[in-house]
Amino acid sequence: MSSLNGKVPASNGARAGRMLRYVDALAEAVAQEMERDRRVFVYGLDVDDHKRIQGSTTGLLERFGAERVFTTPLSEDAMTGFGIGAAMAGMRPVHVHIRMDFLMLCMNQLVNMAAKAHYMYGGAVSVPMVVRCMIGKSWGQGAQHSQGLHSMFMHVPGLKVVAPSNAYDAKGCLIAAIRDDNPVIFVEHRLLYPTEAPVPVEPFVVEFGRARVMRRGEDLTIVGISNMAIECLRAAELLAEAGIAADVIDPVSLAPLDVDTIIQSAEQTGRLLVVDNAWTNCGASAEIVARVAERPVRNRSIRFERMGFAPTTCPTTPALEQEFYPNPSRIAAVGYRLVRPGDGKWVPDPRRAELSYQVQFRGPF
Amino acid sequence: MSSLNGKVPASNGARAGRMLRYVDALAEAVAQEMERDRRVFVYGLDVDDHKRIQGSTTGLLERFGAERVFTTPLSEDAMTGFGIGAAMAGMRPVHVHIRMDFLMLCMNQLVNMAAKAHYMYGGAVSVPMVVRCMIGKSWGQGAQHSQGLHSMFMHVPGLKVVAPSNAYDAKGCLIAAIRDDNPVIFVEHRLLYPTEAPVPVEPFVVEFGRARVMRRGEDLTIVGISNMAIECLRAAELLAEAGIAADVIDPVSLAPLDVDTIIQSAEQTGRLLVVDNAWTNCGASAEIVARVAERPVRNRSIRFERMGFAPTTCPTTPALEQEFYPNPSRIAAVGYRLVRPGDGKWVPDPRRAELSYQVQFRGPF
Amino acid sequence: MPDGALRADAETLERLYRKLYLTRRFEEVVADIYPTDKIKSPVHLSIGQEAVAVGVCDALRADDVVSGTYRGHAAYLAKDGDANAMMAELFGKDSGCARGKGGSMHLVDIAHGVLGSSAVVGSTVPIAMGYAFALQREGRGRVVAAFFGDGATEEGVLWESLNFAALHKLPILFVCENNGYAIHEPIEKRWAVRDLIAKVAAFGLPASRIDGSDVVAIRAAAASAVAPMRRGAHGPSFMECTTYRWREHVGPNADFDAGYRSRAELEPWAAADAVTRVGAMIGAAARQTIESEVDRQVRDAVAFAEQSSMPASIELKTHVFA
Amino acid sequence: MPDGALRADAETLERLYRKLYLTRRFEEVVADIYPTDKIKSPVHLSIGQEAVAVGVCDALRADDVVSGTYRGHAAYLAKDGDANAMMAELFGKDSGCARGKGGSMHLVDIAHGVLGSSAVVGSTVPIAMGYAFALQREGRGRVVAAFFGDGATEEGVLWESLNFAALHKLPILFVCENNGYAIHEPIEKRWAVRDLIAKVAAFGLPASRIDGSDVVAIRAAAASAVAPMRRGAHGPSFMECTTYRWREHVGPNADFDAGYRSRAELEPWAAADAVTRVGAMIGAAARQTIESEVDRQVRDAVAFAEQSSMPASIELKTHVFA
């Protein structure tokens, strides 16, 4: 049901691991890397307060002390440059932002410095830095606290971008990000924090650039990004009730992007639906559709569709907010239309679909 | 040879206008709007020095005085917010940046405030602001002075993005941008500044959201963005020598984007090549290919290809820089392969292609 | 906090009390409603900090302009923003001041001179400055007061703005509501130097530090700061108002059990509470009238919000472009 | 500019002169070559400003680190960056210090403690600070000197960085090369307040203003600033060095005919020129030796650059990722 990725211990027990929440997987990954490598440190607004970034930095201050786990002033621009400088000097900073929207304050450092340093200095330095950032949950967070802006970073050579959708990948990708010699934008989603999956106790790495096939089906390929991977799985369940079988693919890593896995599936199903937790215009979904559309060898014609945020600013009122986001019901409906274009009547049970993100998700493994 | 766009006076003479350089068209557009509307002002680093942003603000200080034409400190973030506030209060600021790369310093104001204000305040305010920014010319400008980052702005609802490729559109789009009640990112290219086209003397508007077909041909559709529109015209000339006729389309406005004109052409030719002055990954070229690929009615299968910056940081050394950019020769070669996939041997005359941007371009009108 | 003379004529005290009580009452009611989930969006209460906004706004004209933050209820109400539209906004209703699209963090009331607030710290400061530029050009003596927290002073944009406002002598009063914390982080972990006023003065702005519980002192300081601005090219001023947040950073509750601050820290601030003190200074009859009028106003606002309808689906797509 | 005592022992003066002359000579040669288009990339010359970098770097250890700007030739050479690799970089050659990928604005020489410079004003300042943090943790007494122009002080990131560096007592010397202009805009159009030092001091850093032509005074000031940093948690310092750019902002020529400044403005600076004055203070023999050695060094650098090859096409795709 899933393609193996990462140097997971072979034994079944270890591979299965315990059930762990996404939020705890983040904290565990960082703790294990801090233990292993003295150069790793964690900083950012509020990483050391009692809320610990919704729990995702829990335990770090106690174990590693204020020298390696510290808050900052509200100075995103300078604090990003600070991390870049420390990384150039050989340290391994993990900079934490409680909302991805705040990265707009440090775009200059991320785009003009971090992404480019290795290249424009001819390889003389590297920037092994991780930028953890959380996409806000939908509940009334509004215009400036809920954006998924990953495509801006995918656009710029020199940055890696990952967006794990489950606790297993969260741990494996975060460890990989910390060990990576390049700047990595690590995209989290608030709604994933409480979700559980089996996660090995030992440190392990999920390699970037390998998509994960989370579910198999021959009628339709659905690619889900970040938490939309989970919503797509739910949509696939709804579609199954209508007799439609969907491949559900989670790219996990957005830059580098494993487009081959997606192409392979889409060539088999002839239909590709890409669902992002972001706007579609020039988004990750545009890139994925474009790459599949321009594949050199074409054994089969493919129909495409994208879903993402409504092309509007995010409203706070729940009446509109629910229309702003894709949900399993709407994803399923679009998938259905793609497979059976003539038959426009099917609508999935709205009650089952609506609450999807409150349903405890038990991981793809 | 070109689709009419904009409220151009009907008389032929006026429509033809005089030959005017792109750079002068920019200055003329702003001068005419400042004359017409006392609320318009121009500000930004160096708009009032003797170089006048490579000449594009020439004459404004003399005519309108330092009250309406002024430089700023090196404070891109605050100065963008300043313009937004002035715009909310009813003024019509034109903020000038000599390099688009510097917009990374004011992404927070552009993305989180300017783009969203009208929506998140329920229509209570609007932000009629123009952000003029120039993509650096290639000559050794390097990593941080040559980026075309327009797709980042296309990604965000609430922003309009235009990238005129010739003097006529430069004037008409800039006037339209100033009169628009929304924030407009106005993308210029340094290499276009000396190019000439017939431009009406009177003020006129080029409406956003209407692509321009610059050349007609039935074998291949080439879409060129910003200065690449010009390079694509040159490529089309080269292709014509090989007996291949290309439609060349300049979208002019990137958000809103006139995808219908592109679809119409691509359905006729069955081949679409999109060439951007930017990276392709999650770029404008990805969006254009995706929109054409997911068009609902498909009369014909289309082959797609994209070109843009190499997926690297921009190097300064001319040895590598020339490989970084698409040029007419390479565009033609890719177009040729798209039309005649079997026959991979044709190479256009490199001498003619190489110097394309030094060839005086006489406009599409 | 000093002894707090609070000397002012009865009329002024009553006017101030009405605003203080309104702000306090409004937020208490919001806090009471919050657990019902009728307000589905984060709220950052000003409870304990009301005197700053009330004092400053009482020194402003109706046609002056204020700009606030996500902790902006007090500034909105103190500037006479429409209370009904505000409550409806919190409820996500179509009749809200931002049509339900903004919520508590994005209040706006242009008719009453309330610029839209923002959830990104520091981001409204340069916008307020741009607005002040437009008012300067207009030449009718209007001014802007820009409120922000101590945390905002760490953002570079604030110093860029101070420099530019001073350079162009813009009619803007910068008001820092220093409550000692950014979320749960105390100033010691964020500022190398505690003397904010010295920093601002070095940037060329008259700057003063004022007890944020002393609503009369704040009013006086604001009045004397804006008077010369109205007359011409005097340039900006800066006030640092020391104050204290009584509730949790976001949400309706107290959080003295969370561990990052003690309840003892609250005590002197509670003792100096402007609502209580000003309330005690005005006549009992006047006070009762004010309180019952304000109570009714807040009840009406809740009823208005309750009775208003949610925006129709189609509203999702409106207001993307003007 | 003060009278400029320039008192130092002969050895020091000779060492300083070698650096001053190297920097001057190197750039004069660059200016001579520039019209040939062998250097196909913008150059921002330090001619006239050399004493700042030379004075500061002479106070540094070989294992200390400097960070500069797009106007960074002087800092690179003063810190003993490889002159051959620098000239080759300007020529776009594979043997360049950035493999031809950076050009004049992105010089780097990690082996000699030269962090990469940047074409975005102010952008290297926080990076230098992060580097200083790593050196602080390393505990070997190394320090960073970060050079930037007067224009960089207008970017918010500078004030964010000063606050953080002071808060964490980082071993970094901030060096503002104040040449009175950002491109063609004079300070009057950009700064509300001329007293930069007062602003910085209010942010908690020891700060001094020094005649940027007095290489000995600069050296002394830098030495006394960094000494306590090496010993432990003393924290950052700040120097404002007043200086003057003799050539155009970018490119090899003079531009006194452009109209934004007069040639008369140059005169006192030319009279105080450190290269001339220090040259006049050392013995004629020593001077001649230094000059002929440096002349040869620069000639060798040109020859090295000329003879090096351009990067192969494949290099376009290397170094995107480490």
Ligand SMILES: Cc1ncc(C[n+]2csc(CCOP(=O)(O)OP(=O)(O)O)c2C)c(N)n1
């Ligand atoms: C630019 C930015 N960084 C971080 C945050 C997260 N955040 C929200 S409120 C806050 C604290 C702000 O403190 P202060 O300015 O003192 O205002 P207060 O909440 O105390 O009124 C922070 C860090 C944010 N909203 N915006």
Ligand SMILES: Cc1ncc(C[n+]2csc(CCOP(=O)(O)OP(=O)(O)O)c2C)c(N)n1
């Ligand atoms: C962030 C940013 N804004 C604008 C520019 C354009 N620019 C290049 S150099 C310069 C002037 C900088 O002046 P200063 O810091 O005083 O350095 P100087 O050139 O005088 O050495 C400007 C505005 C830039 N490179 N970066």
Ligand SMILES: [Mg+2]
């Ligand atoms: Mg605070």
Ligand SMILES: [Mg+2]
């Ligand atoms: Mg300067």
